[in-house]
Amino acid sequence: MMNPNDTIVACTTPSGYSSIAVIRVSGGQAVTLLHKIFKSTQLNGEYSSHHVYHGHVVDPETNEVVDTALAVLFKSPNSYTGEDVVEISCHGNPLIVDRVVRTLNALGGRTAQRGEFTRRALINGKIDLIQAEAVLDTVNATCEQARRLAILQYEGKLSERIYDIRSKIIDSLFLVEAEIDFPEDEDIEYDPATIKNNLRTTVDEIDELLSGAAVGVKIKSGYRILITGRANVGKSTLFNRLVGCERAIVHEKPGTTRDYIEEDVQMRDIHVLLYDTAGMLSKATGPDEIAQQRTKALIHDADLVLMMFDGSEPMNEEDIFLYNLVKHKPKLLVVNKIDLNVRLTNESILSDSIKISAKTGKNISTLQRAVRDALLPHNFGGDVIITRHRHIDTLNRARACLIEAKNAPTIETMAYEMHCALNEIGELTGKTLRKEILDRIFEEFCIGK
Numbered sequence: 001m002m003n004p005n006d007t008i009v010a011c012t013t014p015s016g017y018s019s020i021a022v023i024r025v026s027g028g029q030a031v032t033l034l035h036k037i038f039k040s041t042q043l044n045g046e047y048s049s050h051h052v053y054h055g056h057v058v059d060p061e062t063n064e065v066v067d068t069a070l071a072v073l074f075k076s077p078n079s080y081t082g083e084d085v086v087e088i089s090c091h092g093n094p095l096i097v098d099r100v101v102r103t104l105n106a107l108g109g110r111t112a113q114r115g116e117f118t119r120r121a122l123i124n125g126k127i128d129l130i131q132a133e134a135v136l137d138t139v140n141a142t143c144e145q146a147r148r149l150a151i152l153q154y155e156g157k158l159s160e161r162i163y164d165i166r167s168k169i170i171d172s173l174f175l176v177e178a179e180i181d182f183p184e185d186e187d188i189e190y191d192p193a194t195i196k197n198n199l200r201t202t203v204d205e206i207d208e209l210l211s212g213a214a215v216g217v218k219i220k221s222g223y224r225i226l227i228t229g230r231a232n233v234g235k236s237t238l239f240n241r242l243v244g245c246e247r248a249i250v251h252e253k254p255g256t257t258r259d260y261i262e263e264d265v266q267m268r269d270i271h272v273l274l275y276d277t278a279g280m281l282s283k284a285t286g287p288d289e290i291a292q293q294r295t296k297a298l299i300h301d302a303d304l305v306l307m308m309f310d311g312s313e314p315m316n317e318e319d320i321f322l323y324n325l326v327k328h329k330p331k332l333l334v335v336n337k338i339d340l341n342v343r344l345t346n347e348s349i350l351s352d353s354i355k356i357s358a359k360t361g362k363n364i365s366t367l368q369r370a371v372r373d374a375l376l377p378h379n380f381g382g383d384v385i386i387t388r389h390r391h392i393d394t395l396n397r398a399r400a401c402l403i404e405a406k407n408a409p410t411i412e413t414m415a416y417e418m419h420c421a422l423n424e425i426g427e428l429t430g431k432t433l434r435k436e437i438l439d440r441i442f443e444e445f446c447i448g449k
């Protein structure tokens with residue numbers, strides 16, 4: 001069992017060899033442990049908070065110098081966890097890290113569980129649950145946009161919006177409950193129409209937050225982009241160009257790619273899972289037929305399709321067949337091989353196409369920009385956006401309670417539904433802490449965070 005009063009210890013930097021590793025200690029014994037394990041070359045008396053001290057990590061059993069290091073003390077409450085925190089920066093050798101952690105363990109520091117430092121920050125009111133989740137998102141962000149959204153949430157911008165919604169519900173509930181308790185009191189400004197209007201406005205605010213959520217979730221998880229086209233149009237050549245290495249086999253013989261390949265790619269400031277697929281042949285049999293069934297399934301799940309044509313050849317029935325297959329998908333039409341003589345003409349289909357040469361790299365940056373613009377709203381940026389299914393689900397439940405409150409047959413039911421909405425909001429910010437929810441969230445963290 002995890003004891004919240006223990007002093008906890010963990011290496012906060014990745015395991016392996018590095019120039020430095022940071023070992024963090026948090027809890028009531030942190031300063032005592034610092035005195036026992038670290039001999040500063042500069043210290044006169046007590047450690048000052050937020051100062052860096054040069055010195056040696058020493059094994060108190062043997063007085064052996066384990067490493068030369070730097071130590072910083074963050075006195076409670078001005079620390080990450082809100083408790084006394086010590087950070088020792090030693091050399092990034094697993095032997096040293098292990099020895100320091102074991103020595104701290106022997107002196108009474110317990111090895112921290114996953115996310116336990118952040119969990120303590122939450123319990124001690126340094127951050128709320130949205131910010132705690134944002135810590136994880138900041139560490140795991142795979143693209144510039146995901147990093148930006150995570151930092152906004154860690155800085156409390158999403159929480160501010162949620163607290164604003166919460167205080168509006170509380171203001172209305174105050175009047176509703178006053179009316180229930182003191183129906184004769186004429187000083188109470190209870191007006192059912194105004195309350196209903198306030199509830200409507202609050203629902204609108206929730207809707208506004210929810211409206212950006214699908215984009216937020218995608219930015220965090222990554223968009224699925226599929227390259228398709230008939231055999232030999234240059235799909236694998238484009239795939240390799242966008243991935244930045246010779247990942248897929250390219251060959252002049254049609255039907256080279258059979259098993260689809262996927263790779264993580266940065267498309268400007270967003271993270272994309274890019275798929276290279278088998279080319280569509282008009283008469284596919286055997287393995288080709290299976291490959292094409294897979295391509296069709298991938299098309300179904302894709303957020304964006306790059307439909308390629310060979311610019312050096314006239315359009316044929318396979319192009320048209322495939323074009324009809326992706327007609328209703330979000331897509332960009334890409335005409336390849338423009339370094340050769342252009343023989344492709346079909347203005348009705350290709351008027352909006354992007355003309356590239358996957359082989360020479362011509363107009364690839366234009367294509368990357370077009371992909372980014374196709375995925376994100378034109379004026380995207382700056383806003384607070386929801387990026388987690390937990391937030392979407394909780395806000396949807398709070399919203400449903402507010403609608404019930406607005407349509408409630410009695411004032412008591414209205415009050416009850418408003419309380420339910422507040423509970424949901426509390427679950428979102430962590431005000432109502434449910435152990436199983438916290439366990440699930442912090443299970444995703446690494447040890448040391």
Ligand SMILES: Nc1nc2c(ncn2[C@@H]2O[C@H](COP(=O)(O)OP(=O)(O)OP(=O)(O)O)[C@@H](O)[C@H]2O)c(=O)[nH]1
Pocket residue numbers: 229230231232233234235236237238249250251252253254255256257258277278279280336337338339340356357358359360
């Ligand atoms: N000139 C020229 N040739 C290209 C270009 N892109 C691809 N090719 C050539 O076209 C041939 C087919 O390229 P791939 O990338 O294998 O085509 P694919 O669409 O993946 O083909 P399948 O996997 O068979 O469906 C190769 O010989 C490439 O070198 C281009 O932009 N210009």
Ligand SMILES: [Mg+2]
Pocket residue numbers: 235236237248249250256257276277279
């Ligand atoms: Mg290929």
